[in-house]
Amino acid sequence: MANEKVKILAVSGSPRRKGNTATMMQYCLKAAEEMGNVETKFISLADYKLVPCIGCMRCFGWQAPADDPYKCYKFNDDTEVLAPMVAEYDGLIVGFPIYAAGVPSLFRCFMEKMHHYGPMSFTKHAGGLRFKAFGCISQGGRVYGGQETAMRMIYADAVGLGMYPVNAWPTVMDSEPQAGHTGGALSCVDGTAVYGERAWRKEGCRTVPPSMGSRNERTLKNLGRNMVTTALTLKLGRKALKETDFQEPENISFTKYSVKPRKGSYVARLMEEGKVQFISKEEIEARKTRVISQ
Secondary structure, eight states, X not given: OTTOOEEEEEEEOOSSTTSHHHHHHHHHHHHHHTTSSEEEEEEEGGGSOOOOOOOOOTTSTTTSBTTOOSOOSSSOSTXXXXXXXXXXXXXXXXXXXXXXXXXXXXXXXXXXXXXXXXXXXXXXXXXXXXXXXXXXXXXXXXXXXXXXXXXXXXXXXXXXXXXXXXXXXXXXXXXXXXXXXXXXXXXXXXXXXXXXXXXTSGGGBSSSSOHHHHHHHHHHHHHHHHHXXXXXXXXXXXXXXXXXXXXXXXXXXXXXXXXXXXXXXXXXXXXXXXSSEEOOHHHHHHHHHHHHHO
């Protein structure tokens, strides 16, 4: 276990390929790489096609074929490229600017398309992101421009997928003051060019001393370090747990299902294996009637 490595993926949710969100994330990854025991990769969602989810449920386990890869059945977009990529890594860092006081639509679309990994999809992919580290970077043109509010929503999404939020707690290498400790809530308001790619850095600040830039940099470095530490802890912890006699419960979203599954679907397979029981709507109504009459 001494030479165990982790892989960290950084996904920029900005529609601007080379804006300050991208440079922030790359700076964070550099700090992670300096920890050792890590491989990193950076991608921009601006290079991919994503269509918003319309809730057609064609990817849900009672319809989708049991052994199908992760994909969007309604639209021919890059979900089938991005989702397996995310699952391949031990940790995920996401980043996005604040547009119109909230999360930009491109990034929100990405998070929507990750719902298949959650329990309600009830497929073989459900749980595919459990026990993975999750970090978040959000930047805006104000000190308080909605960064923390948006981050809370995104962290809640990650927790719902079974991921573990990572904070930017200060370290000996970069102690307080920093921008925040819950994650990368950063500001570009002090930049000589607020929307420039260096607006968040000390060298890009128009104030003397460049306090905002210094705090932004400290936060990103600490987030990168904590991502590696948390991802490695989770990966080694999972391995150690499997070597014990502890029996994890099998994760099945429903043991009783009232939607008739299609032949060959994931839910149909679980019913054949006796793990899920089909209960018709008529039976449910009959049970309700009995309970009410009592």
